[in-house]
Amino acid sequence: MPTPDAIRWQNEQLELLDQRLLPSQTTYLPYQRAEQVAAAIKDMVVRGAPAIGISAAYGMALEALYLASQKDANWAENLSSARTILAASRPTAVNLFWALERCDPLLAKHADIAELAEALLALAQQLHQEDIAINTRIGDHGAALIPEDSLVYTHCNAGALATGGYGTALGVIRSAWRDGKLRGVIAGETRPWLQGARLTSWELMQDKIPVTLAIEGAAAHLMREQKPSWVIVGADRVAANGDAANKIGTYNLAIIAKHHGVKVMVAAPTSTFDLTIDGPDIPIEQRPSEEITHSRGNPVAPDQCQTHNPAFDVTPAELIDAIVTEHGVILSPDRERIRQHFADAGVKP
Numbered sequence: 001m002p003t004p005d006a007i008r009w010q011n012e013q014l015e016l017l018d019q020r021l022l023p024s025q026t027t028y029l030p031y032q033r034a035e036q037v038a039a040a041i042k043d044m045v046v047r048g049a050p051a052i053g054i055s056a057a058y059g060m061a062l063e064a065l066y067l068a069s070q071k072d073a074n075w076a077e078n079l080s081s082a083r084t085i086l087a088a089s090r091p092t093a094v095n096l097f098w099a100l101e102r103c104d105p106l107l108a109k110h111a112d113i114a115e116l117a118e119a120l121l122a123l124a125q126q127l128h129q130e131d132i133a134i135n136t137r138i139g140d141h142g143a144a145l146i147p148e149d150s151l152v153y154t155h156c157n158a159g160a161l162a163t164g165g166y167g168t169a170l171g172v173i174r175s176a177w178r179d180g181k182l183r184g185v186i187a188g189e190t191r192p193w194l195q196g197a198r199l200t201s202w203e204l205m206q207d208k209i210p211v212t213l214a215i216e217g218a219a220a221h222l223m224r225e226q227k228p229s230w231v232i233v234g235a236d237r238v239a240a241n242g243d244a245a246n247k248i249g250t251y252n253l254a255i256i257a258k259h260h261g262v263k264v265m266v267a268a269p270t271s272t273f274d275l276t277i278d279g280p281d282i283p284i285e286q287r288p289s290e291e292i293t294h295s296r297g298n299p300v301a302p303d304q305c306q307t308h309n310p311a312f313d314v315t316p317a318e319l320i321d322a323i324v325t326e327h328g329v330i331l332s333p334d335r336e337r338i339r340q341h342f343a344d345a346g347v348k349p
């Protein structure tokens, strides 16, 4: 059974699959306003860098449709406030800002709110569809790097649930499975939100790709004992120098992988690149303490316990063997190779 869509446009409204409830419940929540979409991104109803960007574009379209329906004379000001609210939802995934920047020329171009609303909706649907095609290309480029009979290790969820469909890291895994190269996948559970346990293992099981769930603490042991060929992860932001921000724990995995001679692949679309900064400058989101002091509402730490809960870390480029985009593969990424990759593709991230 294919993974259900994380994002769908139905009955003139946005519907988001509530990923907080997976895998036990498949529930779609309806959205009519940008502020609601921003809250859904913050609360992780929808998550994963490309899915966040697509949802934000739909959020802009929804707000414009609402303002058009209200014949709001202050629509320009109100739409600009909605953009600010969406931009404040999560700071690390650069796809959010990329999607909002894709909306900006339309805001400048259309003087009529009804026309603007239609144009924003068409853009959101286009970004959504394009993302699926981009991920298929990433998957195929990445799969070419996977040796026969491979076991691979993935972290968090960079799958269909995190994107318009197919996935980035899980796109590579899907393509490698299709090509008969995979013996199995190890999914790290990804504390505290358990994207690996709740989402990745579920998503791969739906596609009948053999997956084994493991706790993060088992990573070094498993890399020594089971010798995966690659660690394959997504990214929330790839910087100009090739450093990549991804789910907290990715940096640990890259260090462990280096020690055991396991290669590290980052699979990410052009929209995840931010060539205006280097890795140390990537903003890292801090999530609420309750995510680690509580499990499904039940305390698992002493009351008032101090916490650190960074949602992402930055893996230095020297620990990354390949970054795979829809345009191909950047081996041993660094500033110059990244610049050349996009120059060759004729695109400007």
Ligand SMILES: CSC[C@@H](O)[C@@H](O)C(=O)COP(=O)(O)O
Residues within 6 Å of the ligand: 047, 048, 049, 050, 093, 155, 156, 157, 158, 159, 162, 163, 167, 168, 169, 195, 233, 234, 235, 236, 246, 247, 248, 311
């Ligand atoms: C294709 S998704 C890439 C990344 O966004 C993914 O690996 C990740 O870290 C998601 O974090 P999340 O906090 O679940 O949004």
